[in-house]
Amino acid sequence: MPEFKYTIKKKNGTVSTSILSAPTEEAAVNILKERKCFILSISKNKKSPFAFSFNPPSSSIKIKTDDLAVFSRQLATMVSAGLPLIQGLEILVEQSEKRPFKSLISKVKEAVEGGSSLSEALSRYPRAFSTLFVNMISAGEASGMLDDILQRMASYLEETSKLQKKVKAALVYPVVITLTAAGITVFMLVQVVPSFAEIYSGFGANLPGPTQFLLLLSNLVTKWLLAFVLGIAAVIAGIFMFSKTEPGGLFIDGMLLRLPIAGKLIRKVSISRFSRTLSTLTKSGVSILTSLDIVAKTSGNKVIEKVVFKVLENVRGGESIAQPLASSGIFPPLVVKMVAVGEQTGSLEEMLLKVSDFYDAEVTAIVDGLTSLIEPVIIVVLGVIIGGIVIALYLPVFNIAELIS
Numbered sequence: 001m002p003e004f005k006y007t008i009k010k011k012n013g014t015v016s017t018s019i020l021s022a023p024t025e026e027a028a029v030n031i032l033k034e035r036k037c038f039i040l041s042i043s044k045n046k047k048s049p050f051a052f053s054f055n056p057p058s059s060s061i062k063i064k065t066d067d068l069a070v071f072s073r074q075l076a077t078m079v080s081a082g083l084p085l086i087q088g089l090e091i092l093v094e095q096s097e098k099r100p101f102k103s104l105i106s107k108v109k110e111a112v113e114g115g116s117s118l119s120e121a122l123s124r125y126p127r128a129f130s131t132l133f134v135n136m137i138s139a140g141e142a143s144g145m146l147d148d149i150l151q152r153m154a155s156y157l158e159e160t161s162k163l164q165k166k167v168k169a170a171l172v173y174p175v176v177i178t179l180t181a182a183g184i185t186v187f188m189l190v191q192v193v194p195s196f197a198e199i200y201s202g203f204g205a206n207l208p209g210p211t212q213f214l215l216l217l218s219n220l221v222t223k224w225l226l227a228f229v230l231g232i233a234a235v236i237a238g239i240f241m242f243s244k245t246e247p248g249g250l251f252i253d254g255m256l257l258r259l260p261i262a263g264k265l266i267r268k269v270s271i272s273r274f275s276r277t278l279s280t281l282t283k284s285g286v287s288i289l290t291s292l293d294i295v296a297k298t299s300g301n302k303v304i305e306k307v308v309f310k311v312l313e314n315v316r317g318g319e320s321i322a323q324p325l326a327s328s329g330i331f332p333p334l335v336v337k338m339v340a341v342g343e344q345t346g347s348l349e350e351m352l353l354k355v356s357d358f359y360d361a362e363v364t365a366i367v368d369g370l371t372s373l374i375e376p377v378i379i380v381v382l383g384v385i386i387g388g389i390v391i392a393l394y395l396p397v398f399n400i401a402e403l404i405s
Contacts, residue, residue, distance in 0.1 A: 004028040006042040018093070018106060031113075063128045065164065067101060069157035076150030085146075086112055104128055117141055132277065132294050139285040149284050156280045160273070163360055167269060170367040170374075177378045181385060186221065188389055193218035196393050210392040249302035257303060257330070265366050270304045271335060272359035279352035288315060303330060321348075334358075 004025060007017045020028050025042065032039055063071075071092065078088035089109035096102040104125060111121035119138035122129040133153060140149030197215050200207055207215070221228070242248035257263045274295055281291035289312060296308035307328040314324045322340035325331040335355055342351030 004042055004044055006032060006039060008032060008039055019103075020110065063101060063104075065157050065161040067098070068129075068133070069154050069161060071101075071105075072150045072154035072157065076147045076154060079150065080147035085118060118146070130298065132281070132298050135286055135290060135294055136281065136284050139281075143285050145285075152280055152284055156276060159276060159356075159360070163269065163272065163363060166364060166367045167265065170265075170370050173371070174374045174378060177382070181378075181382050185385055185389070186225070188386075189214075189218045189221045190225065193389075193393065194222065200396055208392075208395040210388075211395050214389060214392040246302075250306065253302040253304075257301070261366075261370070265363065265370075266301070267330070268359045268362050268366065270299060270301050271331060272356045272363065274299060274304060274308065275335070275352040275359070276356035279349045279356065282352075283349040307331075 003019050005017065005019050006028065020031060025044065028042060029039065032042070074092060075088055078091065079085065083091075086109060089105060089112065093102055093106045093109060096105060108118070108121045108125075111124065112118055117138075119134050119141055122137060123134045136149050136153050137146070140146035143149075193214060197218065200211070200215075206212075239252070243252045256266050259266070277295050277298060278291055281294060282288060286294075292308055292312040292315060296305045296312065299305045299308060307324065307330055310328070311321050311324045315321060320340070320343055322336050322343060325339060326333075326336040338351045338355050339348065342348035
């Protein structure tokens, strides 16, 4: 659909410029007149041939969790203050500094002005607004508590983002150090060791065992480095493609959950996410069946997803939530008992929230412990690798008198 760039003067005297999608210029003028705006200028928007580099299609935009939390919090504040929804969206468009996000919210505002509900407008952009977010907004519109739901969604997103950052912080440091160590090792094997090999080739004597092994390793890496890198890339690509299949996803996610230390962390993060998401949805008025369906699809782990879908089938058949959780072997007895108590007392949302808070604290403790443990371990490993290479290189120098005699 063509886009028209327009400049208008509002009732309060402010002048603003924006872009409107309409089939014709006349239709665009009529839309603006319906908004009771004084049109200063309007013309067809001429897009630069390089516009795609800076303005991706709205359907492909993915919003960061932090940005979505801020959007929810700000819109909740304006709706709570009594501002009309369209005016609130317009203010968010004007104050947004990120062009893709600005364009996206502008299109959402136009859809709402065209008669769509906010949830319907948001559902057109699934990469930006998840099923969870859209269903929460829909529940808020149906209950007349949109501001309250938006506040809850903002709190949920903030807690989720906080947990994600803790886990990423624990993983980034060792990954960066490991890659750096690998790069240094490969550089020494490819560039430094061959230089020493040329020097030692004229000694005419047998080199120490560690030095011979290092020279052999250097020769292999130098000759097969490209094949080795391509092989690793092929393995990673194969694992990624396998993980996208149903049995592959179940197998890999199951393996991740069984890892010695990382598995425990992944399990606790998944339980926290399950509990917080289900609590937020049910507390906001979303039906338990819809809530479980959303929780399963947003779990991020195929094994957890399968368990939650089993819970959904049991609840649909009139059974409890706790029983399939207990038989899954994934959820600890503490979680199962708290869910069972919540179902019996009618306080499921509060119990789930307590479970989530408990496991968030557990994740923080594990991350802090890993961070303090990983650093000395990495230093020792680096020392052994780099120190071993250096010692193996200089062993012949220490025994040079014996070698040249």
